[in-house]
Amino acid sequence: MSGDEADHHGHRHDHFPFHGEPSSMSPQKPGGGSSSSGAANSLQVSDLKTLSPFLSFTNYLHDSPVDYGVLVPAFDDPSPRSHLLGGAHEPCELLAGGDGKAPVTPNSSMTSSSTEAAGEEDLGARKTDRPKQEEGEEKQAAGGEEGRDKFKKVNKPRKKGERRQREPRIAFMTKSEVDHLEDGYRWRKYGQKAVKNSPYPRSYYRCTAPKCNVKKRVERSYQDSSVVVTTYEGQHTHHSPANIRLAPPPPTTSFRGDQLLHQPSPMSSNSNHQAEGHGLLQDIVPTLIHSNQRQ
DNA sequence: CGATTTTGACCCGCGC
DNA sequence: GCGCGGGTCAAAATCG
DSSP: OOGGGSOOTTOOOOOOEEEEEOSSOOOOOGGGTTTHHHHHHOOOHHHHHHHOOOOOHHHHHHHOOSOGGGOOOOOSOOSTTOOOOOOOOOOOOOSOOSSOOOOOOHHHHHTTSHHHHHHHHHHHHHOOOOOHHHHHHHHHHTOOOHHHHHHOSOOSOOOTTOOOOOOOEEEEEEEESSSSOOOSSOEEEEEEEEOTTOSSEEEEEEEOSTTOOOEEEEEEOSSOTTEEEEEEESOOSSOOTTOOOOOOOOOOEEEETTEEEEOOOTHHHHHHHHHTTSOOEEEEOOOOOOOOOOO
16 A cells, blocks of 8 residues: 555566576575575576576466476575576577467476465464464463464474475566566465565565465565565466466576676567556566575 | 455574 | 574455
8 A cells, every 4th residue: 555565557567587496495404504505406507598488477477387396596685595596598488378288387286286285274274363362362371272273383293304385486576666566466465574684575465366376475676676576486276367468578688607687678668568657667687586595 | 345455473494 | 492584364454
């Protein structure tokens, strides 16, 4: 509501999905410390090129063509764990068009996979109306009758070493004046958190469609406030209500070493008709995201 | 009045 | 074991 956080439907954005976040994050045990993430999961640049072609925001949402589950992330996370992968990237079209070729994506299995199930059950089990106060009181009064278990986050014992699974994620960086970019789907905000090392908060959204468990996080880059980072998690189980048309090929962007190079794009002109009064999508900036964060 | 956002509290996993 | 930080919940507030 307040200001620009409010939703801005009606304009289109084209993004480059670029980051993948392995859902089943390999346990990063001390020893390896935080830095271990890279080695265990990271891909070579060449892999990235192959697996993560440019595609648009909506393209991703609709088709999920990238096997981003194996991609690894590096993001503007100041932590030592993160890193940018170097390499050149060619703009290219979406892998999975409407050719019916089922793209290989972690999500193709997700709908029925334990990956999702696990996570959902956890959350679902906890979904119970209850007064916050009571919860606390119950807790302290040790009054925990059966009701308590219901909303306990962890009421399902996991196997040894088993971690709560998270869906693959993919992130887009977009230069935009608005935080919440229109992507054709309807989202409901369910949380907001301050981001460490960043003056900008991170917002959490969930797709409003029933049975659709897709979530997304939206945050502004602390390095470049004009850049909005949108991270999607999961795969829509329905079509976009807005039926937004896919974007034209993105501009050329490339990496050199660990530097992201960004070339002026012809897309800027597109932004004119995309903005629709909601903020201007000025450009697209692909980046690698890191997400082997805790949890 | 239903849908959505706000916001503080809570839970969980990880690192120290 | 403790503290930190990410992620989520849900009551209250706000919007359309």
